[in-house]
Amino acid sequence: MLRYVLRRLTLLIGIVWVISVGSFYLIHLLPGDPATVILGTGASPANRAILYRQLGLNKPIIEQYFVWMGNILHGNLGTSFISETSVASTIRTALPIDVELIVLSQILAFAAAIPLAMRSARKPNGVLDRILSAGSFTLLSIPSFIIIVLLVLVVSIKLGIANTGPSSYVSLGSDWVVNLESLALPAFTLAVGSFVIYFRVLRSDLIATLQEEFITMARSKGLRQRRIMWRHAFRPSSVALLGAAGVNIGGLLAGGFVVEYLLGIPGLGYTLITGIASSDYLLVQGIVLVVSVGVVLINFVFDFIISVVDPRITRE
């Protein structure tokens, strides 16, 4: 077990290093000269040289990388030329919003997917299973920007429920009730996509598990169906579910931008879009770095959970 975790950890550090090199290099691939962006097109060569020295751009690229890396390790992602605020502080305000949104959506998705998958798997191709499978497939084919628009149309506009429409976001700290109300529709929208994935993955694994001999043996021990489902079938069926959840949640970290942008929720996705639109390269670089590391970390955590849930994985 310990060896498994150490091996994964080494891999993790390697991946993060590759990401850091990638995002450092990203800024050098961009067209245009930072001096032109900052000083404008009419800047004199002397001023440009001073700026280059200030920014450290006159040093060799390897040295630039280490300076940059050192800053990042100290939590300094640079200062945006556009907004003239620290990139790290911008991310620090945006990231918790995504975390909250993801937590809410995942609670909804799992709370719906697990019991429904169990019901479905009990009688495969039964009435309920057919309805749920067809329904989830339909949901899968509706993109999130359609779902959120429909939800806003019905819930905020037709039903007139306050604080659910666009631009109603307030932070968790200032008013948590309004905050939850404003995140309800986006969380639900993100939950729909997650639910469909989790439901389908878990359902098919449960159906396979329930045909295993150890389930018959559990029945022959006189256990109730509920206990068999939760204690015997769920755990061995949840490996693919957890793997899917890791990938999916990582994707939501930046992938929630559509609903964030449509509802004006200032999360990472929203900030990324505005950063790209205003050519705020340092901000984009910072977000890309944070999101990439976040995705890797989330998957690392889920790999670890999987190895606890299914002890066969660390052994084989």
Add this chain to the structure above:
Amino acid sequence: MSTQLLVVDDLHTTFRTAAGLVAAVGGVSFDLATNETVGIVGESGSGKTVLARTIMGLQPRSNVEVRGSVLLDGHQVVGASEREMRERWATDVSMVFQDPMTSLNPVMRIGRQIDETLRVRLGMDKRAARARAIELLAMVGMPSAEHRYRAYPTQLSGGMRQRVVIATALACSPKLLIADEPTTGLDVTIQAQILNLLDDLKEQLHMSVILITHDLGVVATRTSRIIVMYAGRIVEMGATRDVFFRHRMPYTRALLESSPKVSNPSHTRLRVIPGRPPNLSTLTSGCAFAPRCSSASERCHQERPSLEPAEEPGHVFACWHPLAATELHEAPR
């Protein structure tokens, strides 16, 4: 009879499949006394496992039709709901499954797999169940049982896993233990250990045992009676001695001849039964063994023989052309 723990009467189990009806068990009747061990033998596909699961009421409910009667300790199993059977499994009847590689939950510690039945069925508290589970593990010969209590199935060998399966089956002291080919997946040396263990436990716990196998060697010394099944029916049944030495049904002889014997000279070719077991969805009105039987006549193909008594008490066989009883004082080569 009140001494009979199990009375099976004209039991049919029919599966509704896409290919039509499959009569896996077609009219089986036998009984089993308290503290008796009976062996059920037959080739793969002869309906042994389905019979065992039907007796236990463990057959899935959908697409299966069960007719006839199974009286277990005076209570009817056929038609009983899962809820009713749940009250009887583990305490009245339990099963040792065939393959210990697949019958234990791979992601659950073995101790918990044993003590959950104690807690659910006998209402033991956590501590008592744990103590009893370790006791059971020790009883089935698990070395350092206390330590192994926390092991996962994948950390144990096949033989050790089968001991866990047996310990689980015995946890609630069942009156009837059905062992469905309990040694098929194991090494030969382990097979004998497991069978001896079952034998000892049966004496110790005063259980009745149904021992299902395709290997006559397994049942020879461990059963009082043997039931020979073919294509879902009993074709011969009698005291173990009589079935071995005075069998009348050609299929029984074929089964006996197909198992190797120490007394054979080296490099003796094993006799095999020609052909293969019949497709249970296309059974004819005749004797199911007729297509593979050397002494089959026209009548065998047309008309199914019913079980007729032989000379010895309790010995019955179903054959139009039985082997002569007098020739068979010795086991065939």
